[in-house]
Structure formats: C-alpha cells, structure tokens
Amino acid sequence: MTFKGVHRLLLLVFMGLALAGCQTEDTPAKPQFVSTTSDSRNSNYFIEFRSRYALSYGHTYVVFGRTDGSGQMINPEVAGLHPKSTSAVPYVIGHFVPVPAETGWSDGDLEEPYRSASWRVMLSQAEYNKVVRKIRDLQANSKFWQAALYNCNAFTGDVARSMGYSVPPIQLRPQEFVTKLREMNEGRRSVSPSRVLTAS
Template sequence: MPPVSFKAIIASIAVVSLTACQSVPQSTSAITVSAYAPETPQLSCAPHGNPNGSPAKLTANRTRIGDPAYIEFRQRFSPGIPSGHLYVVFGRLDAKGNPVTRLYTGLFPKGSLAGLYAGALVPMPADLVPSYADCHLTPNAAYRVSLTESQYQQLLGKVQEDLANPPMWRMFGYNCNNYAASLGSVAGLVEPANRAQPSFSYIYAYIDANGDGGQKAAS
C-alpha cells in the first residue's frame, strides 16, 4: 500500500468537517418547517391571496405559555345576514404563545343568500373552507384559547372528520355559532345558555360562559 501524504490526510479531514457543518443547519431547517407546516392546507387562506392569514385584536385571551397550539373564535360582519358570522382560526403557537400558523374554518350554507335563507326552513348542505371575507375582513371580536397537544390532536381529528362529512346548516338549531362551539368543546368550552342569539352577541356570551369575560386581552 503506497504511503499517504500528510497533505492528503489534512484534505480528507477538511472535507469531512465541511460536510458535517453543512448537514446540521439543513436538518434543523427541515425540522422547523415540518413542525409548523399546516396540517389541513385546504383551510389555509392561500387561495384568497393571504397564505399566512391575518392577526386579530383579541377581545379575550386565555393563553398558557408552553401550550403548543390554539383555537380562536372570530366574529365578523356579513353582507348577507345582519347577525354576522362566527368562524374559527386555529394552529400552532411559538414558545412565547404567538400564532405561527393560521387555519380557518366555519359553517356556512352552500348557495350563498338563497342557501342562507332556505336554511331557515330546511337543513342545508354547508361549506367549511374559509371565504374571502374570513381571510380579509377585520373581525369585530376575537377570543383565543391555547390548547395542549392532546387537545389540538382532538381538534384536528374533528375538523378532518367534518371536512369529510360536513354538518348540515340550519339557521335555527345548528348554525355557524353552534359549529364553532362544537370545536371549542375539545378545550372544555361550553355554549352560552341562549344558543339561538345572533353572532354579534353570541361571541360575548360565549366568552362570559367560559369565565373569560372580565380578563384583559393581549393581542
């Protein structure tokens, strides 16, 4: 076997060291992206030109530092119905309790205004994916509650089940308010005593029913 020169040994060590240095950042980057990838991309606002969604000024906030995820209830103006619309935003939190992903879902009848008012008489097929208004209109109120990993997995399971088999929408009985509250049940949240009130008052009653009406919110 021919002798190996000192220069060849040094060159080999340099190559190994360089490879090792390059591999660490690549691996870390992959983990970071994977950890914050949206679990249900069909609920992203990307189709409406707002892939990261929008933050909201919080009316009430029950976030525990260290919880990895959250659910947020938002109420907005709706051009089709005076009561407005209640929908849910959910996703992952960073170490400081700030959202890093936003996925949107809410129960709204198919058929636009015709479906909306037909739902006063008969149950109507519904959509759960976000609308342009969900992704762009400023909410009138927002209520955030952080979730444990177990609670978040329950939420994801329920959302995916509902996407596969969407609930029927009824103006009186099971509307956007009641659907949002059904998702909140994974965190032990309960509906207000009056389940039939309009969205613009329902969200405040929902906050009060869960003991967060008197707290100061931080966005």
C-alpha cells in the same frame, strides 16, 4: 289540526327561531382576548373562536394553528359551517329548510376589518391535537346548514363543547355568541375539567 296547519305552525316556529338572533345590532369590534391553559404556558398552538361582520347578521367560526414569537398566526386554518354557495339564495332558503353546507374558509374570515369578536385559547400540543381531531370529525359529518337548527354557532359550539366549555344559545348573533362563550368560560373551565384557564 290538519297536516297543512301543522306545516304552517312549524314554519312559523322555524322563522321565529331564525329571526331571534337578528333582533339586536352588532356593536363596534370587541377587544381580542387571549387565555392559556396550565399546560400551554410555553406553547404556540392555539384555537380562536371568532365572529365577523357580514351583510347578514355575521358569521361564527374557528381559526386554529400555531403562532410565532410575537403572537402572529402562522398559516392558520379556518373551520366554520355555511351554505355551500356564494349565492344568497341557499342562505335565504336555509332559514326554512336545511341546505347543503361546507365547513372551511369563507370570504372575509381572516380579514381584520371584519372581525367583530374573538377569544383565543393557547393550547399544549396534545390539547391542540385533540381539538383538531374533533374539528376534522365535524367537517366530515356536517353536511347541512339550517339557520334555526344547525348554524355556524352550533358548529362552533360543538368544537367548544368538546373542550369542556359551556355554550350559549345558538340563536344569538355571532358577535354576541362569541362574547358570551368567552364570558361563560374564561377563568373557569378548559380543555379538560381538571385544568383552569387564566386570562393573559
């Protein structure tokens, strides 16, 4: 096979992987689930794996911080991987080749009408500090976004994996990714293998 033929084949593979997550439609917003670890019963630290609706197939990211006595977030932070532009052009190009990325807040991340699925895990302060260190490391080292190879699901999955969780395929739609992440891990595993999550 010629170089040109290999190039076309790789392009088709990348397009197929990128489009694999676009084959289903989002459903109405999923309920908000909250889990605790054995060390977090009296703690107000949390990380929330969240997806939101968008004009495309959506976005996956994490929200983290502390809650007040009623469970409301206090000055939450957001981390998620997305193209470094408000233009749709890098997003489209990123389905073929890696494009520059940023790893912070994006428009709509904390707006309730856009939330499509979420799973909040309450953490002890020590657990929380460990997760935040991993998030900061990912933010410092995640420079590119590519729809099939390293997308918002992959970034969020790396956070979850650092906590000892199993992670679903990154080609899923964001709503399905977050839902499956919770279903695969709730009540089974937690931020360290010796601790068990229980739904509350």
